[in-house]
Every structure is written in structure tokens, then in C-alpha cells.
Amino acid sequence: MPSQTGPSQGGPSRTRPTLSRAEVAHLARLARITLTDAELDRLVPQLDVILAAVARVGEVAAADIPPTSHALPLTNVLRPDVVRPSLPAAAALGGAPAVEDGRFRVPRILDDAEAADG
Amino acid sequence: MTDSYEDVLTRFEPVIGLETHVELATASKLFCGCATAFGAEPNTQVCPTCLGLPGSLPVTNRAAIEYTMRIGLALHCTVASWCRFARKNYFYPDMPKDFQISQYDEPLCIEGYLDVEVGSDEGARTVRVPIERVHLEEDTGKSLHVGGATGRIAGATHSLVDYNRAGIPLVEIVTKPVEGAGAEVAKAYVTELRDLLRGLGVSDVRMEQGSLRCDVNVSLRRPGEPYGTRTETKNLNSLRSVERSVRFEVERQAALLEAGVRIVQETRHFEESSGSTASGRSKEEAQDYRYFPEPDLVPLAPAPDWVAEIRSSLPEPPSAARRRLAAEHGFSGLDMAQMGGAGVLDLVAATVAAGAPAAEARSWWLSYLAQQANERGTDPAELPITPAQLAEVIGLVGAGTLTNKLARSVVDGVLAGEGEPAEVIAGRGLAVVSDDGALGAAVDAAIAGAPDVAEKVRAGKVAAAGALVGAVMKATRGQADAARVRELVMAKLSPAE
Numbered sequence: 176m177p178s179q180t181g182p183s184q185g186g187p188s189r190t191r192p193t194l195s196r197a198e199v200a201h202l203a204r205l206a207r208i209t210l211t212d213a214e215l216d217r218l219v220p221q222l223d224v225i226l227a228a229v230a231r232v233g234e235v236a237a238a239d240i241p242p243t244s245h246a247l248p249l250t251n252v253l254r255p256d257v258v259r260p261s262l263p264a265a266a267a268l269g270g271a272p273a274v275e276d277g278r279f280r281v282p283r284i285l286d287d288a289e290a291a292d293g
Numbered sequence: 294m295t296d297s298y299e300d301v302l303t304r305f306e307p308v309i310g311l312e313t314h315v316e317l318a319t320a321s322k323l324f325c326g327c328a329t330a331f332g333a334e335p336n337t338q339v340c341p342t343c344l345g346l347p348g349s350l351p352v353t354n355r356a357a358i359e360y361t362m363r364i365g366l367a368l369h370c371t372v373a374s375w376c377r378f379a380r381k382n383y384f385y386p387d388m389p390k391d392f393q394i395s396q397y398d399e400p401l402c403i404e405g406y407l408d409v410e411v412g413s414d415e416g417a418r419t420v421r422v423p424i425e426r427v428h429l430e431e432d433t434g435k436s437l438h439v440g441g442a443t444g445r446i447a448g449a450t451h452s453l454v455d456y457n458r459a460g461i462p463l464v465e466i467v468t469k470p471v472e473g474a475g476a477e478v479a480k481a482y483v484t485e486l487r488d489l490l491r492g493l494g495v496s497d498v499r500m501e502q503g504s505l506r507c508d509v510n511v512s513l514r515r516p517g518e519p520y521g522t523r524t525e526t527k528n529l530n531s532l533r534s535v536e537r538s539v540r541f542e543v544e545r546q547a548a549l550l551e552a553g554v555r556i557v558q559e560t561r562h563f564e565e566s567s568g569s570t571a572s573g574r575s576k577e578e579a580q581d582y583r584y585f586p587e588p589d590l591v592p593l594a595p596a597p598d599w600v601a602e603i604r605s606s607l608p609e610p611p612s613a614a615r616r617r618l619a620a621e622h623g624f625s626g627l628d629m630a631q632m633g634g635a636g637v638l639d640l641v642a643a644t645v646a647a648g649a650p651a652a653e654a655r656s657w658w659l660s661y662l663a664q665q666a667n668e669r670g671t672d673p674a675e676l677p678i679t680p681a682q683l684a685e686v687i688g689l690v691g692a693g694t695l696t697n698k699l700a701r702s703v704v705d706g707v708l709a710g711e712g713e714p715a716e717v718i719a720g721r722g723l724a725v726v727s728d729d730g731a732l733g734a735a736v737d738a739a740i741a742g743a744p745d746v747a748e749k750v751r752a753g754k755v756a757a758a759g760a761l762v763g764a765v766m767k768a769t770r771g772q773a774d775a776a777r778v779r780e781l782v783m784a785k786l787s788p789a790e
């Protein structure tokens with residue numbers, strides 16, 4: 176996966192990141208997206224093109240331009256520790272597919288193999 | 294056959310590492326204005342932000358940042374001049390957003406230490422526990438697993454989630470590996486950290502309510518060898534569990550290593566009932582959280598004067614308070630080690646601060662109350678009696694209103710939830726009959742009831758007075774001070790009269 180830019184990383188000499196087919200498959204699995212072989216065939220080169228386009232921005236940055244993760248030149252945007260009204264429980268739960276005992280009801284978390292371990 | 298913990302330590306050196314999670318006692322959550330009160334009805338302290346609804350944006354709570362800096366500075370850490378929150382991505386229903394806002398490679402506080410004292414036969418020994426980082430993140434929701442055995446996730450048919458806790462500010466304090474440290478150091482560290490955090494006023498540090506919880510890494514090595522493979526025992530929620538789980542892991546790993554079996558790096562769970570740990574999920578491959586800087590929050594850059602202001606507001610650390618306690622009240626190194634080992638040092642200090650003589654405070658916490666805590670399987674600090682209440686009882690003994698025996702009964706009453714000491718005394722009818730007039734009448738009656746005994750005492754047979762004292766104690770239903778009764782008996786029957 177592409178490395179994160181941070182104040183201690185990056186710079187103009189950075190090499191263009193690439194994604195292997197295995198990395199794309201891994202990321203898809205982590206994102207719970209099922210990709211067929213045909214889809215991987217199509218998406219791996221496409222993602223590579225996108226990464227190459229983004230990498231061109233990095234080429235523009237000279238040594239005097241620090242990498243950034245935010246467009247806003249702000250720090251310390253903070254609020255006072257004051258309680259504000261929450262949603263009524265009915266509203267909070269209103270959009271949930273299933274509710275039980277005032278709680279969000281979710282499908283079982285571990286699959287059989289994991290359950291055998293846990 | 295497993296060797297005892299002490300045997301293992303003669304052949305292996307344990308290395309431990311601790312990750313402690315502390316829920317901050319802010320009024321509102323980390324990134325939204327929802328309340329943080331414990332015990333509210335499920336899903337009544339939630340809003341679009343902490344439910345991760347589309348269009349909501351987080352705004353950071355200033356108090357949570359200040360509390361984190363307080364903790365870091367009290368642990369001798371450096372506060373970062375610039376850092377960011379990061380997104381930790383994972384699919385698990387305890388976070389409705391499918392990510393947790395945390396800190397990754399840019400924690401707010403780094404590189405500190407905490408000195409802890411461990412009791413031994415030779416007195417207290419100080420161990421410096423190096424702190425790697427102190428960072429801030431949001432807590433997760435609480436899941437109830439339904440349909441399986443005893444609420445376990447394994448075998449559950451479905452789960453129910455309450456997001457009241459999701460978004461409460463949670464500080465994670467991570468130590469570096471502590472070499473040559475075992476169960477005692479683990480327990481002493483968590484105890485010291487808890488007392489420090491309580492003194493800082495940043496958390497209510499209630500382990501039984503989960504506002505302080507611990508993960509402990511343990512590995513073993515033979516002297517001079519590199520670190521062994523470690524296991525991590527998760528979610529320990531009492532000091533006893535911290536200590537017992539480390540002891541168990543040390544013994545378990547030693548037995549495996551002696552048998553030539555490799556230790557598997559894994560997460561384990563502590564089973565309170567058996568005092569043992571059991572393997573959790575071994576699928577470590579899932580640990581790919583794809584952290585990236587949180588795009589919805591701008592960086593933090595605490596100015597030096599803000600940091601200095603927080604530093605100057607820090608209270609005296611518990612270790613310094615203890616040194617003062619030892620010096621002021623003449624406690625020996627052994628006294629201090631005993632009190633430290635029993636986890637009552639701060640309680641003794643607080644009892645003395647509430648006006649009790651140091652020796653009495655020490656003796657109550659070290660004997661009667663330590664015993665009560667032990668019988669309940671809890672920590673002395675978790676007993677439902679405050680240092681101020683105990684100081685009041687001790688004061689009443691000093692004033693002659695209570696005997697030691699009655700005082701224990703008053704303490705029992707407070708522990709049983711019968712109210713303040715005065716209410717227990719009234720409710721149980723426990724006040725000593727200390728009024729000399731009333732006692733004098735009882736003494737006169739006893740003498741009149743046993744003229745032959747009185748005559749022997751008058752003749753100089755002092756030992757015979759015991760029968761008269763006994764009669765008075767019986768007449769006052771044990772609520773008189775026996776020493777005072779004896780004085781009155783002897784005064785009335787002295788040959789000089």
C-alpha cells in the first residue's frame with residue numbers, strides 16, 4: 176500500500192508508489208470487497224494510473240515544501256468540555272436494521288473458524 | 294507438573310510490558326458534546342458524530358487534551374510540539390464508523406517513566422518503569438453477546454451494542470519492556486499509576502467499572518539471552534487479576550519452555566474464576582489497520598506556555614506524599630513496604646490527613662480492613678469506607694466514646710452500608726457508657742451485689758476486682774470501657790477510703 180506522508184517522510188526524491196496485484200487483493204479483503212480475477216485484472220492497472228497521477232503532485236514539491244495531510248493552515252481547533260443534548264434513543268436507533276433491548280442488534284461477529292479459536 | 298512461580302524465577306527472567314487504558318473524567322465525549330456518565334440507559338448518550346452518521350464532523354475536547362498532557366507530564370514525558378490524530382480502520386461493530394480515531398506514530402506524549410516501589414523482605418525496592426508513549430483515542434461501544442455460553446463472543450448467535458461509551462476519551466499509556474519484572478512489579482505499577490491518576494483528577498480510575506483497564510505482555514528468557522516470544526493478556530480489570538495473570542503466564546510459559554515447546558505469540562484472556570489465562574484469537578494477520586492521518590481534524594500543536602501552565606498545576610505525586618508520610622510519622626522502611634504491599638499506603642495517608650494518629654491509621658488498614666478486603670476478594674481501596682469515616686471512628690476511640698471492639702462494630706456497620714459512623718452508632722446502640730455518673734451507679738450496684746468480693750479487694754486482693762469489673766460490663770451490655778470501670782472499682786474500694 177502507498178506509504179503515508181508525514182513530516183518525517185516523503186520529499187521530492189520519493190519514488191513512484193506501485194501496487195501489486197496481491198496488495199490490491201489484500202486491500203480489497205480488508206475493505207470487505209469481493210473482487211473476481213477479472214475485476215482484479217481491470218482494477219490493478221487502473222489504480223496504478225491513479226497513483227501515478229497523485230505521485231506527480233509529489234514531484235512538484237521542492238525540499239522547502241513540507242508534506243501535509245490537511246488543506247487548512249490551522250492547529251488546535253478545540254471546543255470547551257460542555258455537555259450538549261444527545262439524540263433521543265428512539266431517534267438514535269431509528270435507522271438501525273435491527274434493535275433489541277434498546278441496543279443495536281448486529282449479526283454474530285465471529286465466523287465458525289474464529290469462534291473455534293475464541 | 295508446573296513449577297511454582299518462585300522456582301521459575303530462579304531459572305528465567307520475566308520481561309513485562311503494560312498497556313493501560315484510562316477513561317478520562319471529562320463531562321463530554323472526545324469529539325462531540327454527548328455526556329459520559331456511567332450507567333445511563335443504553336444509547337441515550339449518542340449523537341450523529343459518535344454514531345458516525347454521514348455529514349457529522351468531530352471537534353476535539355480541550356479538557357481531554359489537557360488531561361492527556363497532565364498524565365504525560367506527571368509521567369515525566371515530553372509533550373510533542375506537533376502531532377495528529379490517526380484513523381484506525383477495522384470492521385467490528387463496537388465502532389459505528391468502522392474506524393476509531395486514535396493516535397499512531399505521533400502520540401501527544403513520549404518517553405517518560407514511573408518509579409514504583411516493590412516490597413521485599415529487605416524493605417522497599419524502587420523499580421523504574423520506562424514509559425514509551427501516552428496517547429489519546431476514543432473509547433469503543435459495549436457489546437453484549439447473546440445466545441452463547443456466559444456472554445462469550447464464541448458461539449453467540451448475535452450481539453447487542455450500546456454506543457454510550459463510544460467516543461469517551463481514552464488515554465493509552467504504554468510502557469517499554471520492563472526487564473526482570475514479574476507479577477509484583479506489574480501490580481505495583483498499576484497501583485502506582487492508579488494513585489497518580491486519581492491525584493491528577495483526570496479519571497475516576499474505577500477498575501471494576503472499566504475506567505482503568507490493562508493489557509499485560511509477558512515473555513521469559515534465560516539470563517543473558519534475547520527477549521523470548523511474548524503473549525498479551527487483555528482487559529485485566531482488577532489489581533489482583535493483573536498480578537495473578539502474570540504469575541500464571543510466567544508459570545505456563547516456563548513449563549512449555551522447559552519441555553522444549555515454543556511459545557506462540559498470541560492474545561490471551563484471563564479467567565477470574567480459575568486464575569488462569571486461555572488462548573484468544575490467534576489470527577494476528579487481522580492486525581492491518583491502515584492508519585492514516587485523520588482528515589476531519591487539524592493537527593495539535595500545544596504551545597510551550599500552555600504546557601508550562603499545565604506542568605505548574607500538577608499536584609505532589611503520590612511517591613513524594615509517601616516520603617513525607619514516612620518522615621512526618623516515623624514509619625520505618627518495613628512499615629512502608631508492608632503498607633505498600635497491602636495497597637493501603639494512600640489510604641493510610643488520607644486517614645492521617647483526615648485527622649487520625651498515624652499509628653492507628655496504619656494498624657486499622659493493615660489488619661482489620663485488609664482482612665475485610667481479603668474476605669471480600671477485593672482491594673482495600675474498594676472497600677465502602679472512606680479514610681475520613683475511619684478517621685472519625687479512630688477519633689471516637691481516642692475520645693473514649695468507643696472501645697476498640699465497638700469501633701470494629703461501627704466499621705462493620707459502615708461497610709454494610711448502614712451509613713455514616715454516627716448513624717451506625719445510633720442504629721446499633723454502640724456508644725460506650727462513659728458517663729462516670731452512670732458508670733459509678735453500675736459500680737455501686739456491683740459492689741452491693743457482691744459484698745464478699747468487695748471485702749477481698751478492700752483487703753488488698755486486687756485480682757478479685759475482675760469479678761466486679763465483669764459484673765459492670767455485663768450490666769452495661771459490654772458498652773463500657775473496661776479500663777475505666779477498673780479504675781472506678783479500685784477507687785471505691787481503695788483502703789484509704
Ligand SMILES: [Zn+2]
Binds near residue numbers: 322325342
Ligand atoms: Zn455524541
